[in-house]
Amino acid sequence: MELSAICLSPYGQSPSQTSLRVLTTLGIKNAENLAIPSVRNDAAFLFTVVGTTGFLGVLAGQLPGDWGFFVPYLIGSISLVVLAVGSISPGLLQAAISGFSAVFPDYQERIARHEAAHFLIGYLIGLPILDYSLDIGKEHVNLIDEKLEKLIYSGQLDAKELDRLAVVAMAGLAAEGLQYDKVVGQSADLFTLQRFINRSKPQISKDQQQNLTRWAVLFGGSLIKNNKSLHEALMTAMSNKATVLECIQAIEKAA
Structure with a gap:
């Protein structure tokens, strides 16, 4: 052939x-x-971002004085920034997801x-x-x-x-x-x-x-x-x- x-x-x-x-x-x-588009990589990326920032935020809440307020607030805002980037520039978020997907x-x-x-x-x-x-x-x-x-x-x-x-x-x-x-x-x-x-x-x-x-x-x-x-x-x-x-x-x- x-x-x-x-x-x-x-x-x-x-x-x-x-x-x-x-x-x-x-x-x-x-x-x-x-x-049906797969959301496996997207979901894993967002779960990791939210889970990690949440965990770090809880730990940062133990810092003394005003640091215990401002640091968790700043860490928590990371998830909001990621979502904002996804809304404004999906290509950037997709690039990050693609890089993260290498963990699979x-x-x-x-x-x-x-x-x-x-x-x-x-x-x-x-x-x-x-x-x-x-x-x-x-x-x-x-x-x-x-x-x-x-x-x-x-x-x-x-x-x-x-x-x-x-x-x-x-x-x-x-x-x-x-x-x-x-x-x-x-x-x-x-x-x-x-x-x-x-x-x-x-x-x-x-x-x-x-x-x-x-x-x-x-x-x-x-x-x-x-x-x-x-x-x-x-x-x-x-x-x-x-x-x-x-x-x-x-x-x-x-x-």
């Missing part, structure tokens, strides 16, 4: 309905929660699995890879295709190209769903897919959008599951900061 010669049919020819049962049969865990033992492995899936599926369906990163807070895989870029920016994506981009966009989500009970990194992927949908013509209905999302998870998950050795080899190469060319060589060697 030539790895780069996998074709996708236009959306109109893809299954009319992709049920959650089909995704579960594929091996996707908790398929019903795939489109599975987080770096999740990133590698997620981004390797984007890379592998992009490669398998013939989309050139420009670069990638597994750095926390900067995780990405960038594709390069001048024709697609023009179609996206002009809002002229047709059904065939939307299919291809949808599968790549949902690949990371699918890879996490096959391995873990909860998917943590789906928010950015869903946002990316919605951006592609908004740039397509003709526009598709809400029901079609939902089915496209599920179908893309199914297709991407099937490719990942059927090419497990390639995916794992790519995860290792990316984790070792291999170049894009070296990553492609790892894929082809594993094949």
Whole structure:
């Protein structure tokens, strides 16, 4: 099999309905929660901030004189500042949460699995890879295709190209769903897919959008599951900061 010669049919020819049962049969865990953004990292970060400042505030309350009043007040205000930053500049708070998330033992492995899936599926369906990163807070895989870029920016994506981009966009989500009970990194992927949908013509209905999302998870998950050795080899190469060319060589060697 030539790895780069996998074709996708236009959306109109893809299954009319992709049920959650089909995704579960594929091996996707908790398929019903795939489109629900995970709050695990956010909740852990905020709980830690509030819990730590609360504990320190109680200890500071034992200080003599006015210090026992002002220091707990200042410490307690940290939680309010964090919430204020989240309201005014969500990006800064998200960066802090991403850095904090490194405390989870599975987080770096999740990133590698997620981004390797984007890379592998992009490669398998013939989309050139420009670069990638597994750095926390900067995780990405960038594709390069001048024709697609023009179609996206002009809002002229047709059904065939939307299919291809949808599968790549949902690949990371699918890879996490096959391995873990909860998917943590789906928010950015869903946002990316919605951006592609908004740039397509003709526009598709809400029901079609939902089915496209599920179908893309199914297709991407099937490719990942059927090419497990390639995916794992790519995860290792990316984790070792291999170049894009070296990553492609790892894929082809594993094949």
